[in-house]
Amino acid sequence: MIVLDRENRIFTLHTLNTTYQMKADQYNVLLHTYYGSRIDGCDLSVLIQCNDRSFTPNPNEAGSNRNYSLDVMPQEYSTCGVGDFRLPSVELELKNGSHTVDLRYKGFRLEKGKCPSEGLPGFYGSEDEVETLVIVLKDAAAQVETELYYSIFENYDLITRAVRVVNQGTDEIRLYQCASLCLDFLRDDMDLLTFNARHLMERCPDRGPLRPGILSVGSVRGISSHQHNPFVILCDHDADEDKGMCYGAMLLYSGNFEAAVECSQFENSRLVMGIHPYHFCWTLEPGQAFTAPEAAMVCSPDGFGQMSRQYHRAVREHLLRDPYHGRQKPVLVNNWEATYFDFNADRLIDIAREAAALGIGLFVMDDGWFGSRNDDNSGLGDWQVNLEKLPGGLEDLALHIKDLGMKFGIWMEPEMVNEDSHLYRAHPDWVLHVPGRAPSRGRGQLVLDFSRKDVRDYIYEQMKAILSGADISYLKWDMNRSLTDVWSAGLSARRQGEVYHRYVLGVYDLLERLRHDYPHILIEGCCGGGGRFDGGMLYYTPQIWCSDDTDAIDRLRIQYGTSFCYPACTVGAHVSAVPNEQNGRVTPLNTRGITAMSGAFGYEMDLGRCTMEEKNEIRRQVKNYKIHYDLLHYGDYYRLSSPYQDSVYTAWEQVSPDQREALVNVVFGCAGTAPLFCTLRLKGLDPALQYQVDGTDSFYSGKALMNAGYPLPSVQGDYPALQIYLRAAG
Incomplete structure (x- = not known):
């Protein structure tokens, strides 16, 4: 007002x-x-x-009045x-x-x-x-x-x-x-x-x-x-x-x-x-x-x-423009940590087949499907399908994925180019570069000058041919280096101070065009993970890959800090294999699932290498995520403890807007002898309601749970986790 x-x-x-x-x-x-x-x-x-x-x-204007100063x-x-x-x-x-x-x-x-x-x-x-x-x-x-x-x-x-x-x-x-x-x-x-x-x-x-x-x-x-x-x-x-x-x-x-x-x-x-x-x-x-x-x-x-x-x-109701608004997003599996650049169509279909059997609904093909892209030193900018890897092209692969009952998504990095590419050889002036200076490289790539409309138009036409040529419902937009050598051949010397901002406006322009022409495609932002996790990108990409670090314990810290401003539904979070690729840590599959579930949930691992016990656990996680989807994405978020404090556990809670449901998540640290008895005080409940715990005969009043607390069970081993579902009686 x-x-x-x-x-x-x-x-x-x-x-x-x-x-x-x-x-x-x-x-x-x-x-x-x-x-x-x-x-x-x-x-x-x-x-x-x-x-x-x-x-x-x-x-x-103050005249002789010395009492007034800006x-x-x-x-x-x-x-x-x-x-x-x-x-x-x-x-x-x-x-x-x-x-x-x-x-x-x-x-x-x-x-x-x-x-x-x-x-x-x-x-x-x-x-x-x-x-x-x-x-x-x-x-x-x-x-x-x-x-x-x-x-x-x-x-x-x-x-x-x-x-x-x-x-x-x-x-x-x-x-x-x-x-x-x-x-x-x-x-x-x-x-x-x-x-x-x-x-x-x-x-x-x-x-x-x-x-x-x-x-x-x-x-x-x-x-x-x-x-x-x-x-x-x-x-x-x-x-x-x-x-x-x-x-x-x-x-x-x-x-x-x-x-x-x-x-x-x-x-x-x-x-x-x-x-x-x-x-x-x-x-x-x-x-x-x-x-x-x-x-x-x-x-x-x-x-x-x-x-x-x-x-x-x-953010959820007045910033995001999500094609899945009002309905559940599918759980996804991404092939990157399973295959890196070494894959073909049969290998991808095998991963998708395993995923479909576990209830996963979206298969995402990551880097390596285009041009001469067999490592990260070539191919960027040449957005044409590598027919040696995918003989039937994207359309054929997408149809195989669809036959498995899954949606199909792809990875692209539109802002970048490798020098070993047809695009760079044809248009070397299209990259950010300072005349007379050798360029800096990041991940073996240079940055396309998105401040220029002609560059954006060319890239958009390439993307449009890809996105219109197959049944694609998801796009991972990546960006894997910072900007250096910031000078544009498209602007006069007097206007070079505009390049940084015009570059950002160019990214927004291309994303807005994509949203207009492909409103059904879910775009996930990524910048080496969380390098561009901000409100501006969320307007165009309603979820963002939160971090390239998929270790469950590190993710507790990353997702804790992210939660101060950004809702869980925007946080791309995946379960990956152990030992973890980034730090070598081994954590239980249940713990990895509970941590990743407080976000846009998925898997980044070779599901074919999982044991039957692990597959059953994944099937249970996917089912549980779907059951509690609204709580996880739209519930009120409560940080119950901090992973930065010297505590036995890290805990957080999601509560439905009507306070009749809650999901409590707890991840413990390393095992120790003579473990403490822990009581966790909850938040956000209705003090007058009685809450049933995990469908058992145990009932607690909201007032008791928030003031006296809930007794956590004893656990063993390193990094165990538990999830507690509360539902109001009556």
């Missing part, structure tokens, strides 16, 4: 549990006055105190070069060489529904579900207008933000920074929680207190990256799963980004989030506009758990 006080120029945005407020002051500076628990009917600008502070300049005022979109020395939200260069930006309030408008961002991902909603406030700021001297978009998803405590900069002058301007989100606080006694690490161990939580100066995370790799995720949390020092104020900020962008927090000299703090300024420079001709990616904020007065569940609900 948006409440306007036109006389005092106060704008108040209410969600179910929170309030966000701003005010245009006497100098037309748009001040940020409050964000937190819901408060009705107040002008919260009274919280802002003005005093004469030394070495804090005063705007010209350097101490909480601003809604921070300026540059006019007296605020903290993190700027925007920086531009005018014809005269100046970089000063002074934005002042001009007006506002209200719009029903969600304003679409042309060429960019974003949350969506109908006019009945969403309302949008657009506040217009203007720099009169520079003739630049900036529109701030705020869309309110009231029931989710979600506020999305976007920014549009318009050149209204007669000369070109050069935009060096355009943040999507600026959030000022009249406090700095908070922790910053970021999600970091590396390939094979993505999105590990890292928490620490703010300190004087700037703390930042980001990526200059051309992708959102394995190293840092474009989602951060600011929170109370004592905030935990169930209590404390938490502010989540999610950037819907898949390229270079930065999230920076600065603590000022006066114990205030500012979060600025958006496209990374590194090598970014966008030229705006007169009349042209630039739109920054969307950011999404959730404020939770009740800890991390409530914040996560609000993000999960909003």
Whole structure:
């Protein structure tokens, strides 16, 4: 709900549990006055105190009033070069060489529904579900207008933000920074929680207190990256799963980004989030506009758990565009770890036959089916079937798979090319490269210049021929290296600062074309696993391969960190063989299944090598996954313990929206002598209901399970796991 006080120029945005407020002051500076628990009917600008502070300049309009300085005022979109020395939200260069930006309030408008961002991902909603406030700021001297978009998803405590900069002058301007989100606080006694690490161990939580100066995370790799995720949390020092104020900020962008927090000299703090300024420079001709990616904020007065569940609900219902919406996705099997590049049609059909007998519904053929692709040094870019491996082509293979009662999917890596390919030999200028410099390689490949429409059009025609030539229902879109040598033959020297962003827009463009032409195909995103796991990609690919690390114990950590923002239904998670390929660890098949089941479930192993006992276990897992599909994908997610703490077990729980069902998952660590007796306290249940445990004669009240706990059975061996199903009686 948006409440306007036109006389005092106060704008108040209410969600179910929170309030966000701003005010245009006497100098037309748009001040940020409050964000937190819901408060009705107040002008919260009274919280802002003005005093004469030394070495804090005063705007010209203030005259002799030394009590007013932009350097101490909480601003809604921070300026540059006019007296605020903290993190700027925007920086531009005018014809005269100046970089000063002074934005002042001009007006506002209200719009029903969600304003679409042309060429960019974003949350969506109908006019009945969403309302949008657009506040217009203007720099009169520079003739630049900036529109701030705020869309309110009231029931989710979600506020999305976007920014549009318009050149209204007669000369070109050069935009060096355009943040999507600026959030000022009249406090700095908070922790910053970021999600970091590396390939094979993505999105590990890292928490620490703010300190004087700037703390930042980001990526200059051309992708959102394995190293840092474009989602951060600011929170109370004592905030935990169930209590404390938490502010989540999610950037819907898949390229270079930065999230920076600065603590000022006066114990205030500012979060600025958006496209990374590194090598970014966008030229705006007169009349042209630039739109920054969307950011999404959730404020939770009740800890991390409530914040996560609000993000999960909003992502599921207003971001994903899933062809399987309202119906179950099939369990899949991928041949990669079973065969790598060494396969033929008969070998693939054998794997599919084994999978079909176990109840698996989708067979995915991974890398190696095209061109001269027998290793990772050749063939990328030549998207024609290798008829030596698949004599009947994709159509024949897909028909064999269909005859087994399964759907068929394929792997592609559209953004990449090998030098040993027909495509590269014909068009060497189509790769990102700097003239006069030898290129850098990653996984033996170069990066196609997706900032160029002619390159995208060529790749799309190749993909279209493949996807239209066989009955294909799934596409794994991979991307296996970061961007280097970022220079485009399609742009002038003056516009090379646009390449990184134009590349991301090009990826989005091609994905949107695929979605339009093949709405039935489920696209799973992948970037060396989880290197591009972000809200931007989820708009186009409703599930993403969470990590190339398939070890069940490592996955507990990876999926735990991922769950702070992203729902389980988006997390590609597979059972693989042991010893695990990445770390050599041996874990029970049951444990691997329970861990992978809290995601988009599948297998990545040679099922023909499984024993009869293992096949029976897989058959049971697949059946169990189908039975509990709605709970696993759409249930409210509760983190019951952390895999980063020194604990006997890691536990999590999914609860149905009506609180009548719950699925509790527990994975234990290494075996030890004299094991402890463990009692697990559950969450999210109805305290007044009686819950039956696993169909037995055991009943517990919801109040007892949440306050006293559930006694976990004794287990033996390394890394055992159990799954407990609760159903309300009556």
